[in-house]
Amino acid sequence: MLTRRNLLRLGVVAGGAALIPAAASIRSLGVRAEETGHVLGHGATAGHAMGHGSGTAVAARLNAPAVAPFSVPLPLPATLAPTSVLPDADVYALTTQQATAALLPGLPAPVLTYGGTFVGPTIRAKVGRKVIITHTNALTEETAVHLHGAHVAAAHDGFPTDVIPPGQSRTYEYPNQQLSATLWYHDHAHHREAEHVYRGLHGFYLLEDPAERRLRLPRGGYDIPIMLTDARFAEDGSLVFVPDDSGNRTTLLANGRPAPYLEVARRKYRLRLLNASNMRVYQLELGQNQQMVQIAGDGGLLPAPVPTTGIPLTPGERAEIVVDFSSYPQGTQLVLNDTLSGLPVLRFDVGQTAPDHSAVPSVLRPETTLPAATNVRDVEFAYDFALGWFTINGKLFDPNRVDATIQHGTTEIWRITNSTVPIGVPHNLHVHLVQFRVLDRDGVAVGPAERGLKDTVSVAPGETVRVQATFTGHLGKYVFHCHALDHSSMGMMAVFEVVP
Ligand SMILES: [Cu+2]
Incomplete structure (x- = not known):
């Protein structure tokens, strides 16, 4: 939970960043003061x-x-080789570890990596063929791996509190029973994902459909x-x-x-x-x-x-x-x-x-026809001046609270409104488990570039965007959140549960 004390800690964090030379910190202080001020x-x-x-x-x-x-x-990330190939699955292993990378030429520095590189190795998956991947956490803090855009069981989705403790491993199974897409894997550990992803815990997962070769x-x-x-x-x-x-x-x-x-x-x-x-x-x-x-x-x-x-x-x-x-x-x-x-x-x-x-x-x-929606749900992004942070439907994230209960198989329309107008910050919404269709923005049908399936949708200040999704295939708890990770990791996230 984000508390006032945690917010104050942000100021400490900002001050602690004064490892930079004096001139730089003087020039930056105003900026940081403004940033901290914004948080408040x-x-x-x-x-x-x-x-x-x-x-x-x-x-x-x-x-x-x-x-x-x-x-x-431009470096091209390497393709991860499977450790074994089963009749119906490819098996992989990756270690989350500190490594050194020269992101700036000639200046090697520590980064966090999947397997040693700042952009993790690319996993190439095939529609209908399972991927089984064991992630070993060699860091000194918890991690959780989320495959962004994937339709997977709740236990394999990288729920923020479903973590891999330091020194331990966890095996995730991805059925790949969904349409081909460019997915990506990244850290999702509670409160840590923003820094983890920023420092390098991200990689491509290209789900390909051999039938699309034609x-x-x-x-x-x-x-x-x-x-x-x-x-x-x-x-x-x-x-x-x-x-x-x-x-x-x-x-x-x-x-x-x-x-x-x-x-x-x-x-x-x-x-x-x-x-x-x-x-x-x-x-x-x-x-x-x-x-x-x-x-x-x-x-x-x-x-x-x-x-x-x-x-x-x-x-x-x-x-x-x-x-x-x-x-x-x-x-x-x-x-x-x-x-x-x-x-x-x-x-x-x-x-x-x-x-x-x-x-x-x-x-x-x-385009496939959408099943008729039987429920409309409102998702409101707001800024809570007392809490000093962005909320979803007035609340900060609580992994133990279910914010939306959805009957398995139901098709819903989510009406997402960005009410952070006085502050005017754009947000977006990423919903785990599903790929949705974006219906309209402020009542106007979206353009052709947004007519495909999506899992993340931008919502400008003052705007209302409607999306439609069918919640099927898996039961359990998943999150939906703003994908500005500095926002979500500090509470701009909520839980939905798919129930029988
Ligand atoms: Cu946001």
């Missing part, structure tokens, strides 16, 4: 992040050494997962974590490197973009309004490809795009920018032509 309820309006604290780039630059953009290549979307080396995070660095290249410090996390990382470059051939690529940042909202633009084709969202393929020049991405969301680099002459350098921060994310360096038998068909995944 006197905050300013949010810009691009789901916190607040704008105009802090100067302070951040004083903390971390400047890195010239496009000076390092679509001929780019694959193999032309199918690239790209994890977007942001960070604040100390002078020695180590990550600085201060809760709700989004305004100071001004270095954008793609697969754990600051504004890297990727050499691409002149052909089509499938790019799987994941916003794994705790708080940052992106609006991605390629070059000067160059065209991208969005083919998938959180829950996999869209009904049809959507040509676009801008991809919005709130924390936890995924967007898959196809970019045809054959439209550009060899030698072209195309920058993927975040237009909200004005910062570069990644540069594509267009090289030689390569054979391309891939396609983007006009129909990707036919």
Whole structure:
């Protein structure tokens, strides 16, 4: 539970971050005072992040050494090899451990990892084929592993208090009885997930459907997962974590490197973009309004490809795009920018032509009809001035309280309202267990890019978004929460229970 004492502790934490040089702390103090002040309820309006604290780039630059953009290549996370292959399942093992990584070139520093790398190894799963993975916790604090977007039994979902104690292991089973999608795994331990994920406990889980090969979307080396995070660095290249410090996390990382470059051939690529940042909202633009084709969202393929020049991405969301680099002459350098921060994310360096038998068909995944909803539930995001924090339906998270009881098999419409208008902070909602359909925003049907299945949906200040989901397949307790992890880890989370 978040208490006033814990809130005060935030101030201590902020003060404790003064390991940075004096000049930097003086420049940062104002920022931190403002941040702490916001926590106590006197905050300013949010810009691009789901916190607040704008105009802090100067302070951040004083903390971390400047890195010239496009000076390092985009690393691709390794694919995790199974430890054994059973007739109906692939078996894996991963150790959660401290490791050293040079997120900034030449400045190796401690990070938290799944298996030793800041972006954990990619797990490649097949629809209908089980994954059994044993996570060993070699850290000195509790962990819990959640597979974001997955339809799994409650005992395997990484409920925040269902933890792996230090030195112990836990085996999670993922049935993969759901449609193909770009999922990701990350820490979800009670109160610890924000810092854990920020420091590196995240990785891709690509659930693929062999039947979708016939679509001929780019694959193999032309199918690239790209994890977007942001960070604040100390002078020695180590990550600085201060809760709700989004305004100071001004270095954008793609697969754990600051504004890297990727050499691409002149052909089509499938790019799987994941916003794994705790708080940052992106609006991605390629070059000067160059065209991208969005083919998938959180829950996999869209009904049809959507040509676009801008991809919005709130924390936890995924967007898959196809970019045809054959439209550009060899030698072209195309920058993927975040237009909200004005910062570069990644540069594509267009090289030689390569054979391309891939396609983007006009129909990707036919929309299924939704069962009729039999219940409407309200989810309200608010700011509680007495508590000094964001709440869901007026309450902070209590793992022992059930906030919503849902009959198994029921289809519900959730009406999500962001009432944090006086503070004006955007939030989003991530619901475990299900993939939902977004119906409308303030009564207006959503656009084609949001027409696929989703598990995370943005809700702007003052906005009401309706989503519809069927709660079937598993019983038990799951969480729903804002995916701004600094918010959820300090209480912006609730419990639903699916009952027979
Ligand atoms: Cu939030």
